[in-house]
Amino acid sequence: EPEVTQTPSHQVTQMGQEVILRCVPISNHLYFYWYRQILGQKVEFLVSFYNNEISEKSEIFDDQFSVERPDGSNFTLKIRSTKLEDSAMYFCASSSGTGETQYFGPGTRLLVL
Amino acid sequence: AQSVTQLGSHVSVSEGALVLLRCNYSSSVPPYLFWYVQYPNQGLQLLLKYTSAATLVKGINGFEAEFKKSETSFHLTKPSAHMSDAAEYFCAVRVQGAQKLVFGQGTRLTINP
Numbered sequence: 081e082p083e084v085t086q087t088p089s090h091q092v093t094q095m096g097q098e099v100i101l102r103c104v105p106i107s108n109h110l111y112f113y114w115y116r117q118i119l120g121q122k123v124e125f126l127v128s129f130y131n132n133e134i135s136e137k138s139e140i141f142d143d144q145f146s147v148e149r150p151d152g153s154n155f156t157l158k159i160r161s162t163k164l165e166d167s168a169m170y171f172c173a174s175s176s177g178t179g180e181t182q183y184f185g186p187g188t189r190l191l192v193l
Numbered sequence: 194a195q196s197v198t199q200l201g202s203h204v205s206v207s208e209g210a211l212v213l214l215r216c217n218y219s220s221s222v223p224p225y226l227f228w229y230v231q232y233p234n235q236g237l238q239l240l241l242k243y244t245s246a247a248t249l250v251k252g253i254n255g256f257e258a259e260f261k262k263s264e265t266s267f268h269l270t271k272p273s274a275h276m277s278d279a280a281e282y283f284c285a286v287r288v289q290g291a292q293k294l295v296f297g298q299g300t301r302l303t304i305n306p
Contacts, residue, residue: 086236122298123237123283123285125294125295135292136292178292181242185236186234186236
């Protein structure tokens with residue numbers, strides 16, 4: 081069964097460093113998403129992406145965040161200058177259509193020291 | 194704006210007992226509602242979804258949920274708990290035309306032998 085994959089599973093970085101989280105969505109899906117879950121808090125929407133453009137973003141998704149689909153398979157989330165409060169589990173998801181089920185990856189646990 | 198409230202951050206039941214996980218939503222327009230399950234070290238897996246068809250929705254692993262508009266609820270049930278049901282369960286809402294899922298805070302289900 082097709083699934084969303086994410087790498088790395090864990091990442092530790094120093095405050096101020098740039099990190100790139102990678103995702104491979106399900107191959108025939110057209111909509112891509114990033115969510116995050118700070119420890120002990122709700123899963124929060126960050127951004128959705130379609131046709132090489134951001135289609136929706138939350139107030140969390142400020143200028144330090146960016147997303148990209150660099151090739152036909154990967155979908156990345158870049159955090160330019162990490163802060164302590166960026167420590168969270170980051171989930172990638174994809175769907176075949178805007179109203180269709182979103183399938184989630186296993187997440188990347190980011191720890192900013 | 195949409196919101197989801199899950200009553201009880203932690204629910205514990207005996208094996209074979211009824212599982213009831215509560216979810217109430219707030220939405221100014223007809224919602225789509227979802228239950229996701231997260232097993233340890235895994236991503237979010239869709240259990241079931243309500244998309245304005247039948248109000249009683251059956252999902253995987255014997256779970257079902259009933260949409261009650263008058264109560265703004267979408268509680269998740271399973272008649273007989275199994276040890277393998279131990280996981281974190283998330284209720285989520287999405288409105289038509291929007292892409293983001295809005296999640297509740299999650300309920301950790303523990304099954305006692």
